Amino acid sequence: xxxxxxxxxxxxxxxxxxxxxxxxxxxxxxxxxxxxxxxxxxxxxxxxxxxxxxxxxxxxxxxxxxxxxxxxxxxxxxxxxxxxxxxxxxxxxxxxxxxxxxxxxxxxxxxxxxxxxxxxxxxxxxxxxxxxxxxxxxxxxxxxxxxxxxxxxxxxxxxxxxxxxxxxxxxxxxxxxxxx
Amino acid sequence: xxxxxxxxxxxxxxxxxxxxxxxxxxxxxxxxxxxxxxxxxxxxxxxxxxxxxxxxxxxxxxxxxxxxxxxxxxxxxxxxxxxxxxxxxxxxxxxxxxxxxxxxxxxxxxxxxxxxxxxxxxxxxxxxxxxxxxxxxxxxxxxxxxxxxxxxxxxxxxxxxxxxxxxxxxxxxxxxxxxxxxxxxxxxxxxxxxxxxxxxxxxxxxxxxxxxxxxxxxxxxxxxxxxxxxx
Numbered sequence: 001x002x003x004x005x006x007x008x009x010x011x012x013x014x015x016x017x018x019x020x021x022x023x024x025x026x027x028x029x030x031x032x033x034x035x036x037x038x039x040x041x042x043x044x045x046x047x048x049x050x051x052x053x054x055x056x057x058x059x060x061x062x063x064x065x066x067x068x069x070x071x072x073x074x075x076x077x078x079x080x081x082x083x084x085x086x087x088x089x090x091x092x093x094x095x096x097x098x099x100x101x102x103x104x105x106x107x108x109x110x111x112x113x114x115x116x117x118x119x120x121x122x123x124x125x126x127x128x129x130x131x132x133x134x135x136x137x138x139x140x141x142x143x144x145x146x147x148x149x150x151x152x153x154x155x156x157x158x159x160x161x162x163x164x165x166x167x168x169x170x171x172x173x174x175x176x177x178x179x180x
Numbered sequence: 181x182x183x184x185x186x187x188x189x190x191x192x193x194x195x196x197x198x199x200x201x202x203x204x205x206x207x208x209x210x211x212x213x214x215x216x217x218x219x220x221x222x223x224x225x226x227x228x229x230x231x232x233x234x235x236x237x238x239x240x241x242x243x244x245x246x247x248x249x250x251x252x253x254x255x256x257x258x259x260x261x262x263x264x265x266x267x268x269x270x271x272x273x274x275x276x277x278x279x280x281x282x283x284x285x286x287x288x289x290x291x292x293x294x295x296x297x298x299x300x301x302x303x304x305x306x307x308x309x310x311x312x313x314x315x316x317x318x319x320x321x322x323x324x325x326x327x328x329x330x331x332x333x334x335x336x337x338x339x340x341x342x343x344x345x346x347x348x349x350x351x352x353x354x355x356x357x358x359x360x361x362x363x364x365x366x367x368x369x370x371x372x373x374x375x376x377x378x379x380x381x382x383x384x385x386x387x388x389x390x391x392x393x394x395x396x397x398x399x400x401x402x403x404x405x406x407x408x409x410x411x
Contacts, residue, residue: 027242028240029235029239031241033237036238053250066224068228071228071231077234079199088203089319091207093209093220093223094291095220117228120229120232121235124229135194138195142198163191164190164191167190
């Protein structure tokens with residue numbers, strides 16, 4: 001079963017076998033993710049446990065129309081990191097505040113489409129190396145742009161520009177992939 | 181309400197999505213995105229990058245009993261802190277020294293701010309002529325985060341910025357050369373950016389103001405105002 005179906009099985013029928021499968025796939029990746037952010041081995045193990053427990057409890061919030069399972073689990077992991085490692089408040093947008101008319105799905109939406117995860121993977125692999133590296137350092141290494149700039153001896157503006165160009169390039173690559 | 185026309189810069193959205201934005205900036209992003217469907221879509225797309233990189237990530241072996249430990253805990257209830265994090269209870273009224281519109285104000289705050297001030301004893305403090313503020317209770321203090329209330333018609337004298345500054349307009353409107361900022365709009369300034377602002381609405385302008393440095397007045401009147409300001 002693919003990860004999204006496992007999450008739905010947990011949400012609808014508290015399926016422990018589905019949880020075990022998700023754990024086997026994601027827990028070692030989550031632990032590596034936290035280790036890459038400089039979290040010590042034991043704490044990385046504990047936070048991974050916490051992320052997977054939140055995944056179990058909140059599986060009902062997973063909406064396959066909004067993105068893939070790994071995207072949702074990444075956001076749970078990010079919030080756990082902010083909460084438990086940085087010990088700061090987590091602020092998330094209300095998705096359904098009815099104050100604004102939704103203009104429909106803009107082009108970025110196609111990046112979030114769960115079925116296009118493979119296209120996103122391919123697009124990430126095709127980024128110029130310095131652009132891919134900025135995303136890697138930010139998302140995996142947990143380095144802020146000022147930290148990346150300092151470590152690599154680059155002006156902050158250069159790092160920000162690389163990040164912006166990376167996002168624009170991904171959008172262009174995915175637009176092409178959609179047309180093909 | 182129309183769609184905001186002044187958005188969060190792309191690189192700040194990336195900082196937020198990657199989990200690296202300072203706490204105060206995360207509040208700015210969450211408030212703007214609550215009011216801006218376009219930026220919510222952008223954030224979803226940026227989350228997907230995190231998902232793709234997690235999928236592609238290295239794996240680190242867990243302790244032998246890790247799965248069994250997790251399985252044994254599935255029946256546990258969420259901790260109080262975790263439950264509080266997802267609290268969406270009704271907000272407490274703000275004690276608004278300026279008038280009776282306190283309840284109306286709280287109802288108009290975007291969700292992330294409403295939940296932050298819920299239960300807190302909120303009181304506006306006068307800063308200087310025509311400006312009141314309320315310091316928001318964040319855990320990380322390298323940035324200042326405040327709700328600021330500007331009197332209609334007020335002019336904020338020409339000034340520079342000692343750090344980065346993000347202003348999210350919540351009620352009313354702010355004008356400056358090159359732009360009008362209405363509810364949901366974000367005004368972003370960096371050191372070296374200079375502007376004069378004018379409160380261009382008939383009602384008071386309330387904004388979320390987040391700064392990593394001080395405001396640097398460039399006029400003698402502004403310097404005087406800063407000198408007498410109670411911050």
